[in-house]
Amino acid sequence: MDFAPSYTPEQEAFRKEVRSWLDDHAPVIEGDQDSPENYAKFRQLGRDLGQQGWLRPTAPVEFGGGGMGFEETVVLYEEMSRRDLSIPPYYDSGGWLGGASILVWGSDEQKQALLPPIFKGDVVTWQLLTGPEAGSDLAGTQTDAVRDGDDYIVNGEKIYVGGSNGVDMLWTLTRTDPDGERHKNLSWFMIPADLPGITIRPMDLLGDGGEGVGSGVKNTVYFDNVRVPAERLVGGENNGWQVATTHLELEHGAGGSVARNLWFSRALEWARERRLNGRPLVEDSDAQDRLVEIYEKTEIQRLFGIRNFWMNRTHQAMTYEGPQSSYFRKLSGLDITTALHELFGPYALTNDEITDFSEGALDAYQRSAIVALHPGGTADVQKVLMARRIGMGRSEAERYKAGKTVE
Amino acid sequence: MDLSLTDQQEMLKQAVDAFVSRDAPIETLIELQQTERGFSDDMWRTAGELGWLGMLIPEEYGGSDTGYTDAGVVFEALGKGPVPGPFFSTVLAGEIIKELGNDAQKENYLTRIANGSLIATLAMSEPDYQWGIAGVQLTPTEDGEDYILNGEKSFVYDGHAADLIITAVRTGSGDNDISLLLVDTSTPGVSARKLEGFTSSESSVTFENARIPKSALLGECCEITDGLHAALMRATPLLCAYQVGGAQSVFDLSVQYSRDRVQFGRPIGRFQFVQNHIVQLVIHLDSARWTTYEALWKMDTGRETEAAIHLAKAVTSDGYRQACDYGHEVHAGTGVVREYGLTLYTRQSRSLFHALGEPRYHRKQLAKLMPTLQLDDE
Secondary structure (H helix, E strand, C coil): CECCCCCCHHHHHHHHHHHHHHHHHCCCCCCCCCCHHHHHHHHHHHHHHHHHCCCCCCCCHHHCCCCCCHHHHHHHHHHHHHCCCCCCCCCCHHHHHHHHHHHHHCCHHHHHHHHHHHHCCCCCEEEECCECCECCCHHHCCCEEEEECCEEEEEEEEEEECCCCCCCEEEEEEECCCCCCCCCCEEEEEEECCCCCEEEEECCCCCCCCCCCCCCCCEEEEEEEEEEEHHHEECCCCCHHHHHHHHHHHHHHHCCCCCCCHHHHHHHHHHHHCEECCEEHHHCHHHHHHHHHHHHHHHHHHHHHHHHHHHHHCCCCCCCHHHHHHHHHHHHHHHHHHHHHHHHHHHHHCCCCCCCCCCCHHHHHHHHHHHCCCCCCCHHHHHHHHHHHHCCCCCHHHCCCCCCCCC | CECCCCHHHHHHHHHHHHHHHHHCCHHHHHHHHCCCCCCCHHHHHHHHHCCCCCCCCCHHHCCCCCCHHHHHHHHHHHHHCCCCCCHHHHHHHHHHHHHHCCHHHHHHHHHHHHCCCCCEEEECCCCCCCCCHHHCCCCCEEECCEEEEEEEEEEEECCCCCCEEEEEEECCCCCCCEEEEEEECCCCCEEEEECCCCCCCEEEEEEEEEEEEHHHECCCCCCCHHHHHHHHHHHHHHHHHHHHHHHHHHHHHHHHHHHHCEECCEEHHHCHHHHHHHHHHHHHHHHHHHHHHHHHHHHHCCCCCHHHHHHHHHHHHHHHHHHHHHHHHHHHHHHCCHHHCHHHHHHHHHHHHHCCCCHHHHHHHHHHHHHHCCCCCC
């Protein structure tokens, strides 16, 4: 058993190559991560990674992916994570989840047309699932797509969509048969965001989506008689629920992560810097106990992430592990933010330029930990999925199968 | 990165699983639990013959010197039983002797541990109960070439069955002036009484004018705390692995029960409150599993382990205990019927909660590391 990448000579050579490449290409980010200036830098990094096939390391080379094996992939993720960069280095929910879905369910023409722009970093894609009428009950969507000649006409409203700094493509779940049976009347479309009839408006929420760079703002997307070419329908008309199993599997945490647990290291560093009764805060035994609470949560979160990363990339059969790690992450966010209150007092709440020592991180996290309870399925939904995948109260044959993924 | 078991580990796991299902099924373990000795000498002998006791002992003493993860795999499989017996106590004693014994002591004791002909354990805590060096107050008097011991050691796991009790005593006035005495239990004045109750193998060991030669000192007198700490820490994840195995069985039983038990016209596993118990259970199980296995891996690869081991023990002792609580929520009345078997695990979960220090002890040790903790950054 090995919790770190094994250091084969090939991996070591690749690690050197990646580090040196990142020394040349990793942008210097200052101030608000989400600013247009910084966003442009992250996008450029994405395009540069795409040139190398590193934006989508394990996807097939013929579509712009890297065709890389697990050993190299994990090195790449580790080196990016070391610089607090994600893959991709910007919010691209539709690219990540839609791209994965198209790899499994798309026609050859669709793969050729739709995947390279995603995998090369040329387009940003948002996923559109939730509507006012359908959140946890995703299958209840009323965004309708009606066939009209060679097109579909799309009408509806999607909410909690995307991020900031604009979008190119919209990976959208629609209802193509309003009178049809539930779960058998849905279809996915990859819709260009500049089609006539599409309006995007920011929502006013508690904090950022907590999902990474460029996700600072969520949006409402209105479809008003939008004409979408039929070749943009992916995975078969009314087969959308099957396609969704791939999408949702990854969104529910099956993909895992090798990222570092930033909140413990931050809390520890600040506790060493702050003072209490004339001594460093970290020497106070109550403060130490809070740090241990944070340590425990972040360590377990990290271990679930690694486990899922390894299982997913080496194609192990996964069942409940994705939703388990999502659920744990969501609930721990509340535990960690509580511990931060107790560790730093009201400093945990302010982003005042003079008073705040965390460059806005503490205030942002207090909000985003609350917001994070719902995206990608609420904490309750994660538990329901765990119950189905474990087969509680179900025979083996009835056990709800995890979605097929190619990552 | 590879989170699968090696071929050798798979083989070990299968061998122990087969042994458990053949020789130590639940019915047998329920009967055993009610005997005075509390474990089976046949099972002990099998473990010795199959080399499970010598996994961490160097080959020159007849051990197989496999890694800690291999040993963890065996302990996890034993914990699934939950097979009772002085397996962990003896392996812990082996670690202590390996760390601190002189050549003659190693030759004498490690060989016999490896071949299963010696049952051994460690006696640390005392009536004023506290885990750790500070809880050791028992002070021998000196009489020429011997020590005379009068007093009591409390909650010694497998003390009643042990041939050898490594006994911690205070031999100086400094906080760390602790020594370890290799006490043969056939020594006049040494007696052990198994403690009944919601216990597993805890015993009370009494010394009444027991004469122990000074040659029975392990290693050097009064300089052994670092070595003792190191040995205890290395052995700890193995006990964690045993607890993980037990929690796994509780999970398996609970899932199966959720399918078999029908009420209100459906299997109870369809009800969300019942589902929640199993959800929480499996989170405790997997938290325990992965913190334990990472600690084992860190030991096998020579990495810093202090924080990882304290974390694993806190999470696992809490986790096993809570897993059983949730298991009981799922099972309701059925779960407390002795012959069903769930209570075997519940009993273990309570007993092992204390072994090698309670979760609070380990979290306190972690807390003290905070000012100087170095974060992994490879």
